[in-house]
Amino acid sequence: MKEQRRSMLKKLTASFAGVLGLGLVAQAKNSDNKEVFNIQDDQEVPLFSGAVKHGGFVFIAGKGAHFEGDIKAHTAHVLDELEKELKNAGSSMDKVVKVNVYLNDIKDYQAMNEVYRGRFGKKPPVRTTVGVGGGVPGDSLVEIDCIAIV
Numbered sequence: 001m002k003e004q005r006r007s008m009l010k011k012l013t014a015s016f017a018g019v020l021g022l023g024l025v026a027q028a029k030n031s032d033n034k035e036v037f038n039i040q041d042d043q044e045v046p047l048f049s050g051a052v053k054h055g056g057f058v059f060i061a062g063k064g065a066h067f068e069g070d071i072k073a074h075t076a077h078v079l080d081e082l083e084k085e086l087k088n089a090g091s092s093m094d095k096v097v098k099v100n101v102y103l104n105d106i107k108d109y110q111a112m113n114e115v116y117r118g119r120f121g122k123k124p125p126v127r128t129t130v131g132v133g134g135g136v137p138g139d140s141l142v143e144i145d146c147i148a149i150v
Helices: 002-019 022-030 071-088 106-116
Strands: 035-039 049-054 057-064 096-103 126-131 142-149
Touching: 049 071, 057 071, 071 106, 071 142, 096 106, 106 126
Parallel strands: 096 126
Antiparallel strands: 035 049, 049 057, 057 142, 096 142
């Protein structure tokens, strides 16, 4: 009787997990189908990948703009680079679900938004934007990473 009840509870929990979307997480955990793109290092153990595709999602590492220019030029360049990575992984800007924006100076927020607006279609992803104390690595005025559906 105790085993029967335990089995029933497991099935019930599994069905709730599926309804709540946890099935995708479990699938991703048990899958060895991780694909990596644009590996950043020539060492035996690379430092990081530019993009990873796994469990129906693609995770794009932060992109920066490492040239002279203002926040608008840097933002446009970074968004173009994200779009290239997404296409390379079989996704698109319209499929992005989460974005993180790191600004060298939070005063650039409005100008960054002017370039950012509309780049992800009519149903934009959720976004977090922060000003980075100490600056964005590589002297970029902005760095952006994202997660998208494949």
